[in-house]
Structure formats: C-alpha cells, structure tokens
Amino acid sequence: xxxxxxxxxxxxxxxxxxxxxxxxxxxxxxxxxxxxxxxxxxxxxxxxxxxxxxxxxxxxxxxxxxxxxxxxxxxxxxxxxxxxxxxxxxxxxxxxxxxxxxxxxxxxxxxxxxxxxxxxxxxxxxxxxxxxxxxxxxxxxxxxxxxxxxxxxxxxxxxxxxxxxxxxxxxxxxxxxxxxxxxxxxxxxxxxxxxxxxxxxxxxxxxxxxxxxxxxxxxxxxxxxxxxxxxxxxxxxxxxxxxxxxxxx
Numbered sequence: 120x121x122x123x124x125x126x127x128x129x130x131x132x133x134x135x136x137x138x139x140x141x142x143x144x145x146x147x148x149x150x151x152x153x154x155x156x157x158x159x160x161x162x163x164x165x166x167x168x169x170x171x172x173x174x175x176x177x178x179x180x181x182x183x184x185x186x187x188x189x190x191x192x193x194x195x196x197x198x199x200x201x202x203x204x205x206x207x208x209x210x211x212x213x214x215x216x217x218x219x220x221x222x223x224x225x226x227x228x229x230x231x232x233x234x235x236x237x238x239x240x241x242x243x244x245x246x247x248x249x250x251x252x253x254x255x256x257x258x259x260x261x262x263x264x265x266x267x268x269x270x271x272x273x274x275x276x277x278x279x280x281x282x283x284x285x286x287x288x289x290x291x292x293x294x295x296x297x298x299x300x301x302x303x304x305x306x307x308x309x310x311x312x313x314x315x316x317x318x319x320x321x322x323x324x325x326x327x328x329x330x331x332x333x334x335x336x337x338x339x340x341x342x343x344x345x346x347x348x349x350x351x352x353x354x355x356x357x358x359x360x361x362x363x364x365x366x367x368x
Contacts, residue, residue, distance in 0.1 A: 173261035177253045180272055183344030184249040191336055192243040198235035203336035205234045208328060230305060234325070237295035238333035241288040245280075245337050248287065252279040269349060273342040281334060288330045296326055 190196055197203050207215050207230065218227045256275075264271045296302045305325040 169258060172265075173256070173258050176261050176265060177256060179348055180253050180345075181250060183272075183341060183348060184246065184253070184276075187337065187340035187344050188242055188246045188249070191333075191340055192239060194239065196242065197238045197333075197336060198232060203332075203339055205231070205238055205329060205332040205336075207231060207234075233296065234305075234329050234332075237292045237329050238336065240295045241291040241330070241333050242337060244287040244291060245284055248280045248284050249276060249341075252276060255279070270342055270345060272345045273338055276341055277338055281338075284334060284337070285330055288333050289326060292329045292333070293326045296329070302326065 190200075191203065197205055207227070215227045218224065252275075260275060264275060268274075293302075296305075302325050
C-alpha cells in the first residue's frame with residue numbers, strides 16, 4: 120500500500136501540535152506531495168493529496184469567514200465592538216466636540232449609531248462573495264497562503280473581493296441611511312464643518328464613508344480569524360481537518 124501524507128501530518132500533531140501552523144502544512148505538502156509507499160500495521164490508509172490539503176485550507180477559511188460575518192452582521196456587531204465601531208470622520212471631530220459642548224451630544228451619538236447600524240445591515244452580503252472567492256482559489260493560491268506571510272489569506276480576500284463587496288455594500292448602506300434619514304442628518308453637520316474648512320472630500324459622502332468602514336471591519340475580523348488559525352490550527356480547525364484528511368484505517 121502507499122504511504123499517505125496523512126502519517127506525516129498525524130505524526131506532527133502528536134509530536135508537537137504547537138509547532139504546526141499553516142506554513143508548516145505548506146512545507147509538508149511541498150516535501151511529501153503525493154509520494155508513495157508502504158502499508159500501516161492496521162491496514163490501508165487514505166491517500167492525502169495536495170488537492171485535499173487545499174480543500175482543508177478552504178474549509179478552515181470558510182469557517183473563519185462565516186464567524187467574522189456573523190459577528191459583524193448582528194446587532195451591535197459594529198456598534199458594540201471598539202475595534203470596528205465606526206466613528207464620525209476625523210474631519211468632523213471638531214464639529215462633534217462643539218456639539219457636545221453645547222449639549223448636543225445625543226444628536227452626535229444618534230448619528231454614530233445610525234452609521235454603525237447601516238454597516239451591520241450591509242455586512243451579511245459579504246459572505247457569499249467571500250465564500251465564492253474561496254471556491255475559486257487555485258492550488259497555487261492555496262500554496263501561496265500556506266507558505267506566505269501571516270496575513271496572506273486576508274490579503275487574498277482583499278485582492279479578490281474588495282471591489283465587488285463595495286458594490287454590494289453601497290446600495291444597502293444607501294437604503295439603510297435613507298430609512299433613518301442618516302444622509303440628511305450627516306449633511307447638516309457636514310455643512311457645519313465646511314464652514315470651518317474641516318471636511319475632507321472623501322468624507323463628504325456619508326454612504327461612501329460607511330461602506331469603506333464596513334469593508335475595513337470585515338477584513339479586520341478576517342485577519343483576526345486567520346491569526347487564530349495560524350496560532351492554533353489544530354484547535355481552530357481540527358474537525359475540518361479530520362473530515363478532509365480522514366484517518367488511518
């Protein structure tokens with residue numbers, strides 16, 4: 120019988136699970152590939168190919184994508200997370216400060232809440248695009264992620280989904296902001312800011328601003344999930360790996 124790559128993989132897990140990372144898996148694929156040879160004492164074992172290894176990576180990434188989107192797409196996914204909460208643009212900070220000084224803090228808080236709610240409504244649209252990006256991943260892409268830098272998967276998603284995701288997010292953000300008259304409210308304060316020359320051109324359109332911040336939040340959460348997989352791949356994706364790689368029989 121042929122010796123499967125799974126023996127090497129299982130041996131690594133049993134000998135030093137903490138040393139097993141995505142790069143290590145990539146190195147293992149390169150060294151062993153689909154090589155052949157012997158039989159196990161308990162009988163035949165499943166042959167683990169580079170394609171199966173790629174599929175294992177895809178399953179792990181899909182798990183990370185689903186978790187990131189689920190967290191952000193829920194109520195307070197943005198508003199309740201200080202890492203991705205959308206603030207007023209820097210160019211409106213002076214206006215915000217002035218509003219709070221004259222007792223208009225509630226209006227400023229309401230504006231911030233509405234921006235974050237709009238992002239939370241848009242984010243669920245990201246899942247299909249991200250999952251499709253994983254499906255389209257080639258063996259070369261998988262190898263580059265496995266052997267690449269710590270944020271290789273996140274950079275892959277940015278490259279393959281950012282344009283389409285922005286196009287998906289924008290109309291949802293526009294609808295959400297229209298429903299709560301966010302654009303009208305924002306424009307009133309933006310108009311105040313222009314009088315003091317503190318509004319930047321890129322911040323003038325509230326829908327574009329919220330859309331970009333929503334994208335930033337999605338990729339930040341994906342990066343955190345990628346980091347978790349790289350730090351503890353066995354703990355993060357052991358069930359997925361078992362399904363893909365099988366077990367010695």
